[in-house]
Amino acid sequence: MISVDEAQARLLALASPLPPVERELMQAVRHYVHAPLMAMRTQPAADLSAMDGYAIAVQDFPGPWRVIGESAAGHPFAGDLQRGEAVRIFTGAYVPENADSVLIQENAVRDGDSLRTTVDRVPLPGANIRRLGADFRAGDVVLPKGTYLDAGAISVATMAGHGRLIVGGVPRIAIAATGDELVPAGSAAGPAQIPCSNSPMLQAMLDGLPCNVFDAGILRDDLTALETGLSALSKQVDIIVTTGGASVGDHDLVQSALLNIGAQMDFWKVAMRPGKPLMAGKVGNAVVLGLPGNPSSAFVTAFLFLLPLIRHMAGCTTPLPALFEAATATDLPAGGDRAEYLRATVEGGDITPFISQDSGLVSPLSQSNALIIRDVNSPATPIGAVVQYHRLF
Incomplete structure (x- = not known):
């Protein structure tokens, strides 16, 4: 053996x-990226507002300011700010030139074109702004080779400018x-x-x-x-x-x-x-x-x-199951001359093996979410000791 x-x-x-294949984005779901995926664009591509409020210059705090326009996602304000000016801004919108902070609307009171703040604390430069390239920049590796293309990875690939992917x-x-x-x-x-x-x-x-x-x-x-x-x-x-x-x-x-x-x-x-x-x-x-x-x-x-x-x-670079650790909720006897894989359940920080490990039983398979690993000649293990396991789901 x-x-x-x-x-x-x-x-x-x-x-x-x-051999790799090229697929449309949604046909690549649940595949593995064949080579490191590079960003084709910078994200964000400009400074964007992270909140609804008003774009201001910190040096003008605590105001008041004169509101001179509006910036919405996809509809940027065309000009720039001068001293004492502010622009109404919405989440995801382009931050105008000379603005370096967003005063959130909960901390602002507006009367016509006149704006004042209700707080005394001076905001830091960059407050409530998503800076250009904060996520990634063009040329960055956004997905390493072998990445499994789940929903999160597909989101990254899309935002990085890709409509087709080369996968395993x-x-x-x-x-x-x-x-x-x-x-x-x-x-x-x-x-x-x-x-x-x-x-x-x-x-x-x-x-x-x-x-x-x-x-x-x-x-x-x-x-x-x-x-x-x-x-x-x-x-x-x-x-x-x-x-x-x-x-x-x-x-x-x-x-x-x-x-x-x-x-x-x-x-x-x-x-x-x-x-x-x-x-x-x-x-x-x-x-x-x-x-x-x-x-x-x-x-x-x-x-x-x-x-x-x-x-x-299929192109995965780490194909073997990952190892995790948990405290055993029961005493485990010493191991024998073969490695053992005990069907078990993990809940909280504890792991509990099923009493019967008969390989002909199917009921434990519907309840197990882990396999406790008992190496060859493992010593007896008391309750509370840390053991290694594989997650099944």
């Missing part, structure tokens, strides 16, 4: 980031469940059968990532059928994901089928719980990732291996 860290590194080494490629992924005991979701299941939950679960996990996923259905525990199905998939996609059939039983035929169609397997069995029978390799140009069949095992290994692989191929 190899360690989780080694398995992750070897899996990512099996594939390179896909989109991996094509096939998900194939294996096992004679499986029936399609929604079908009646007999006592010796179970619904095929792994495929819908994995598709849900991949939602939000830049990938094209299709369900390759259920492949039966028949060597010829597996060879035929997997061979066909290897010519259509970048990643083949199988669930089940990766262990050592008489009916676990996935690895044999892959080897028979020319796959080069890189590793099989990882020192982790759940998920030990994980395997990975290549068949043709496709990376094949064999996940265990038990739902929690499939979930944990998909989180730790499949999601990073997709991010890597």
Whole structure:
């Protein structure tokens, strides 16, 4: 068996980031920026008012002032200020020349063109003004390479002057469940059968990532059928994901089928719980990732291996899940000879593992928002001690 860290590194080494593509702005959402994104404009492009009020010169404080005009967003005041003058101004509007502060309207009283203040404190130069270039300037890097294009990043790209973006490629992924005991979701299941939950679960996990996923259905525990199905998939996609059939039983035929169609397997069995029978390799140009069949095992290994692989191929520069820390709300026993990933809930500053970590149970998956990480041979950990975890959502 190899360690989780080694398995992750070897899996990512099996594939390179896909060639970049250019997309319209809204078609680039949930993709990764291919190269550092430079600002094409300065933001703000001029000094703008941050509040509704009056543009004044601090040296004229405490007034009174004569109001000589108005500046609104998109409709700037054309002139400049002379001593003792003010301009009515609105949020986002251009600050006139010679004005260096905005007196907010709550601190002002106006009678016709005459303006006075109701406060004694002298404003600082720049008060209530968004200075030119305060956000960024033309030529600045506004989004580093590999940035995930969520709503905030799209806002930055738009404000920086971009209408099209070059982003990482989109991996094509096939998900194939294996096992004679499986029936399609929604079908009646007999006592010796179970619904095929792994495929819908994995598709849900991949939602939000830049990938094209299709369900390759259920492949039966028949060597010829597996060879035929997997061979066909290897010519259509970048990643083949199988669930089940990766262990050592008489009916676990996935690895044999892959080897028979020319796959080069890189590793099989990882020192982790759940998920030990994980395997990975290549068949043709496709990376094949064999996940265990038990739902929690499939979930944990998909989180730790499949999601990073997709991010890597799609251009993310930090594809592995981030680490966080919290205080354990229960005693944790000493670890064994495999790393453990405990389904858990984080609330406040505490993290609580589920009592049962049976990899065949699905109920904890709907309630977990974290995985506690227990390294190989971890010492017993008392309540209140800090542990590391991955956030699931």
